[in-house]
């Protein structure tokens with residue numbers, strides 16, 4: 001399954017060399033005979049090969065989170081990060097490392113002082129993450145670019161939709177958001193915006209955002225969908241987070257009901273036990289007390305996703321899923337399937353469309369000659385059931401077999 005949209009190729013010969021895909025074709029006796037002397041042949045009878053998964057919205061609490069993501073078949077990630085220099089260093093290391101996905105940072109994360117993502121999250125060592133004027137905003141983007149940033153993230157959210165009746169958090173001033181996005185675009189950087197409320201999302205789109213980092217919880221109007229389509233603004237729904245916040249207990253129970261998740265080599269026993277305690281879900285209810293509002297808006301979230309996809313707006317799969325690193329991608333695929341995506345469409349969101357959202361589609365996202373050999377070998381057909389994406393026999397990053405490692409790393413929280 002090469003991810004281009006073409007039907008799966010049976011009896012395929014998939015040839016890689018030096019971390020690159022050389023060819024994809026039929027495994028005829030002549031083709032096998034024509035392989036260069038010394039070629040290692042790995043039989044994969046009865047298996048499926050798909051592109052490595054690309055998660056377009058992650059945070060990593062720790063190196064272990066990144067290791068767990070790769071071990072679940074995620075070979076590239078957009079990492080939302082506070083510190084540009086630190087994120088650049090991690091990105092550079094990730095190109096060589098065999099134990100984590102390749103990291104593409106969106107950094108820094110701009111917000112208002114005391115606002116969402118200034119609740120104990122670190123500052124950037126060199127860039128002001130909390131500019132209060134348009135001029136300071138432009139200077140901060142220039143500094144971020146100087147330090148190597150290729151994408152910034154903005155928070156446009158008072159968080160009332162999930163935190164009321166707690167007081168709304170300070171939200172970035174419109175002139176600051178506008179200046180950040182305009183300067184980023186001028187400098188050739190992408191600008192991804194966290195804006196789950198419709199009014200904030202519309203503001204981000206009008207300002208020139210390149211992607212929405214989350215779904216929008218209120219029904220989208222036709223004009224907004226048309227604007228997103230016209231400018232090819234990426235929609236990164238993170239449906240899993242809304243489902244998680246709406247009813248943490250039900251979400252966790254649902255994920256843990258899949259034997260592929262709880263089997264030996266799946267989630268660590270202690271993690272499963274902790275997630276099943278009332279304290280775990282109650283903690284989220286305390287932190288996000290407006291869960292009823294989130295729950296009420298789930299049908300609108302699903303309908304927005306369905307309508308945007310039908311309209312041809314690019315949907316890049318992102319999870320933001322701290323509780324189930326890596327596994328979040330297949331959970332998210334299930335939710336796209338429920339919103340009407342075919343398995344192939346869900347897979348393409350998680351591969352080629354995510355790659356496009358990062359500007360790496362010439363190198364990733366499909367299995368085509370010349371692209372990097374990032375791929376998974378599955379034991380069951382993912383086009384029959386998207387959940388089969390969890391049945392991973394082998395993971396390859398840059399042409400090297402990197403997993404799965406059965407002694408799995410525990411998620412950080």
Ligand SMILES: [Zn+2]
Pocket residue numbers: 057058059080213320
């Ligand atoms: Zn996020």
